[in-house]
Amino acid sequence: MLQHLITQDENLRMVPTDRDALTTAAAGLREELRNPATDADRRRMLTRWAGIASTALGDYQSARTFLRQALDLATAGSNTRAVIATQLNLGDAYRYAGETHTADTLYRSALDTARAQQPDLLDYALQHFAKHLMERGDLDGARAHLREALRLRQAKGDAELIESTQAAVDRVEMLLAPTGASAPAESSQWSSRWTSWLQAHTSTHVPHRWNDGFPTIRGSVRALTQHARVHPQHLRNQFPPELLSAMTEEAEKALAAEGYLHNGKWNAPVGDAANRFADEVDLASAVTRATGLDVEQPHTGVYIAYLDEGQFLDFHLDELGFGEANLILCLKHERPAAGSAASTIVFITADGYRACDLAPGDCVVFDGALTPHGRTPHAAGESVVLISFGFHARNRVPWAAGHLPPAPR
Template structure:
């Protein structure tokens, strides 16, 4: 009904071939649905409602998609069409998956797969295909490959070349992800490099005006990445840290950067010295992190000075390697800018809900999980400079130090 207006993107998710045409087509289905006479056969209403839901899902209208597909599923159950319950249940599972509700999606896929195996073998390849893609996105690559291989055998037996091609494309995608995972296993820094490259190919801290436009294409992938966050980004103010301690570190940072500073990812870095070590001894930073995030951490095991000193200097979106720690705390040592300047450089994060900017003043902190939260800094304006210190913390619970099923970066 809408097949000709739907394609698949590089991540094998359904997308419109033309948003305007698909929107218009969905409008026509709504008109037909409203025009159905009272007491008419509910089968037509079920079909229309199902395709409206599929169309809304392709447009990224998650709430509308789930509402219509749930209605279609209820209609299928009411008229006793178990076969339609299976197909619509898979569509509804897709809608929940696209919206990031992987738990509900998984339950719906399992139910549809079980019913197809027991009662509708002609639908089994459909259920296996969509379950396989769900498992692929969850990072369960071996199970995904197993489901898709079974679907491929069934589709080859059916002789439908289009379906065979669709499953082969999914298997190729899984094979690529397995190769990336194997490479990451021998190179701990590989996942962070892959995610950083993917992020920087699609958005940048340099042009915040683009963010609203960029975000829809990032949302699903970022949601998968941040699902295992140990710490959500949090801007901390009024921590009652003595200003003289901050001032001493700011002077040490300035000297260290001038003498031994090195450029890294577009910012100045320097090794911390005695002032930072004394600060960490006097201030219970672990308690600050635990109190603000709920994660029980040890005292910081590493630290680095960071400085942005020139107009236009910025730090593009990236993720850190897992080894830096389960929690990061950045403390602003100095942020200078002309009085009355309306726009200042900010620390920025990409979350599952959008971009989060934190304008750090002297003494402000921000805590986050650097390995699982894309982050960076927007460009400095004229006359602006920023000096920071970044601390890394390890969780006391060692089981929290391991990230399982970390999704590979999209190809």
């Protein structure tokens, strides 16, 4: 809701990207809360985000008030997922205010509930608790929890989540390093540095400026993408319709029941239909035939959805360990009204920007660790459901960051 207005500082605490804009947006949430007709679910969401905004703005008393209300609403509605998420946010509000005992109680409760009842939220609970441990000085405990979170996020295959946890791991490793020791290994920060540089120089959000901006980044991108093992290939409608339909149904149910919003898109874990699809079509062989790279069956998969006007995914690189090939398959695409441009997956290649408009049943295969990619903003009335798979090459020798071009400075 307000994710685009909040970032993290060097200590991994929430801060505004634009203080005035966040203050205005938070006031809008409070105004909507004054409407007695607002239903319980909407009220819970509004109070939670009002609390998160207050935390980022440094108003911890207001943050605790709003988040306690949100927690009460989540508990009254027997919404376990919302209870966990709100406990983590409330723990942050207490931690930022220096009330570590109460924060510890909230984090541990959320962590225990996630392990027992909502394992797909466990990575979030682990990361929040690890930051708490880090600030208390328990660096070994923080590192152990972050490594567990990183393994879970690598299994989810979400590059932004992986980068977020890797940044926290890097912070702990830096704090653990003896005085005078070098910073964390370059390989642990390589993709995040490239992502930061890419987003400073271009954005999927402003495609009309691409051609003007490309000459300034052409050389750097060419030096990067020449190492890609798989260049973007659009493969059209080659899978059995009945398997696609089963996955689409599973994806919509998972997104409705377990979807979580991160970096502008909805994610949800895959299930039996996705696993059956990968086995029955022998997805590894399909990728091998298309790319010439001999890959194993996918080691990870995640459902992705863009359902709201304006949602987009900015240019980024996946973490180097995610895999040597990615496949994104379109399950459903409800297009905007006539006159509005449809959203597309977009890549930056050595020759410029390449848009890839996937119809249901189409897919694109590429090397996500070495090919900048993202998605342009969705128009009004548009929605799309995708599934993303990650593949390792057989007998692979993973890239080491030291053998790849560093991010420009």
